[in-house]
Amino acid sequence: MMNQVFLPENAPLLREVLGAYDFPETLLGAVRYGQGHINDTYCVLCQPREGDCVRYILQGLSSAAFPHPEELMENFVSITSYLREKIAASGGDPMRETLSVIKTKNGSDYYTDANGKVWRLMPFIENTDCFQSATPELFEASARTFGRFQRLLQGYPAETLHETVPHFHDTEDRFAKFQAAVAADKLGRAKEVQEEIRFVLERQGDCSVALDALRAGKLPLRVTHNDTKLNNILIDRDTREGICVIDLDTTMPGLSINDFGDSIRFGANHSAEDEKDLSKVNFDLGLYEAYTRGFLEGAGGTLTEAELEYLPWGARLMTLECGIRFLTDYLDGDHYFHIRYPEQNLDRCRTQFKLVRDMEAHFDQMNRIVQSYKDRF
Numbered sequence: 001m002m003n004q005v006f007l008p009e010n011a012p013l014l015r016e017v018l019g020a021y022d023f024p025e026t027l028l029g030a031v032r033y034g035q036g037h038i039n040d041t042y043c044v045l046c047q048p049r050e051g052d053c054v055r056y057i058l059q060g061l062s063s064a065a066f067p068h069p070e071e072l073m074e075n076f077v078s079i080t081s082y083l084r085e086k087i088a089a090s091g092g093d094p095m096r097e098t099l100s101v102i103k104t105k106n107g108s109d110y111y112t113d114a115n116g117k118v119w120r121l122m123p124f125i126e127n128t129d130c131f132q133s134a135t136p137e138l139f140e141a142s143a144r145t146f147g148r149f150q151r152l153l154q155g156y157p158a159e160t161l162h163e164t165v166p167h168f169h170d171t172e173d174r175f176a177k178f179q180a181a182v183a184a185d186k187l188g189r190a191k192e193v194q195e196e197i198r199f200v201l202e203r204q205g206d207c208s209v210a211l212d213a214l215r216a217g218k219l220p221l222r223v224t225h226n227d228t229k230l231n232n233i234l235i236d237r238d239t240r241e242g243i244c245v246i247d248l249d250t251t252m253p254g255l256s257i258n259d260f261g262d263s264i265r266f267g268a269n270h271s272a273e274d275e276k277d278l279s280k281v282n283f284d285l286g287l288y289e290a291y292t293r294g295f296l297e298g299a300g301g302t303l304t305e306a307e308l309e310y311l312p313w314g315a316r317l318m319t320l321e322c323g324i325r326f327l328t329d330y331l332d333g334d335h336y337f338h339i340r341y342p343e344q345n346l347d348r349c350r351t352q353f354k355l356v357r358d359m360e361a362h363f364d365q366m367n368r369i370v371q372s373y374k375d376r377f
């Protein structure tokens with residue numbers, strides 16, 4: 001999609017939101033930015049009296065995804081403050097290695113517009129890249145960073161965090177919502193997707209694997225990111241290391257295997273999430289191995305024996321769950337994920353199910369790879 005320039009005078013809403021902030025520079029405008037599926041993200045451009053333009057990220061939080069944005073922002077501020085201290089203590093640069101919010105003129109961490117939508121403004125972390133797909137080296141770098149993120153948050157008081165999206169990775173609940181969407185069939189789309197519906201129904205039992213292990217006390221709850229796509233990490237342009245974990249909206253108590261799994265779902269293949277040609281969608285065990293090595297190195301021995309054992313399940317489950325979510329949204333009328341064309345959620349669902357099939361076929365190798373690295377770090 002072409003970026004469109006919104007100058008404050010022709011975008012009343014953006015002008016209202018930006019008016020809530022005190023910019024020391026001249027505001028030039030804002031353009032749509034990034035490839036997130038959830039929030040409305042803009043890059044805001046300002047010209048100081050001297051020197052280069054300064055960029056900011058402005059985000060309007062999705063009200064379809066986040067029922068209590070003020071609680072989400074409380075989490076965001078608290079988590080980033082905690083990370084800032086940890087990063088500073090270990091000699092890092094907190095302004096590059098974690099996100100931060102810029103306060104409004106009124107001293108608030110966010111602005112609520114006339115329709116009740118919540119907006120936040122953040123410094124743009126410069127000299128970084130955000131990738132939609134990666135080489136094994138970059139993928140491994142992202143894995144180290146997500147693993148380290150979990151390690152840094154190990155001592156965070158999890159019970160103080162709000163659950164920003166209830167039942168976010170509750171795969172049983174996702175299955176139930178899918179069944180309800182099939183039954184309601186609001187747009188009469190169910191008849192076109194019988195094969196996909198059958199695919200999900202055949203895997204109902206899988207939806208309980210991680211939850212059963214949690215209920216049995218095998219897997220611990222930790223503070224996890226829960227949305228560990230490759231494009232939720234900024235890679236430093238000079239060092240090619242993952243510098244900053246972004247998109248903290250779903251950071252809350254969760255399972256480490258899901259953080260591992262969601263990265264594998266998105267990054268351990270060579271195709272776009274909405275690729276129509278399924279012959280191009282193939283799970284890549286080499287990328288899986290690179291990520292496994294990086295994640296275990298970054299986590300630095302914090303994972304338990306049971307978590308290690310369940311990592312491959314995390315990959316299968318996050319991929320299945322994500323496909324179920326795309327299909328549910330397709331059946332419901334595409335209210336949750338941003339789409340650019342009518343069948344995009346169905347295309348996304350099909351790539352996920354293709355990857356699930358591949359992972360099922362290679363599950364023994366996936367287990368062996370984890371076992372081969374587990375005692376190294």
Ligand code: ADP
Pocket residue numbers: 033034035036037038039040041057099122123124125126130231232234246247248249
């Ligand atoms: P969504 O929830 O919609 O995925 P994200 O928070 O992931 O929103 O932001 C969307 C995109 O904006 C990211 O993938 C990244 O490209 C870019 N982005 C977000 N925050 C920053 C930042 N502070 N500095 C630079 N780029 C950013």
Ligand code: GN1
Pocket residue numbers: 035036037038039065226227229232247249250262273322
């Ligand atoms: C969304 O926000 P974004 O684009 O990074 C979604 C994830 C899905 C992902 C699928 C809050 O991630 O859960 O896995 O799309 N985020 C939310 O690409 O629902």
Ligand code: MG
Pocket residue numbers: 036037231232247
């Ligand atoms: Mg994102």
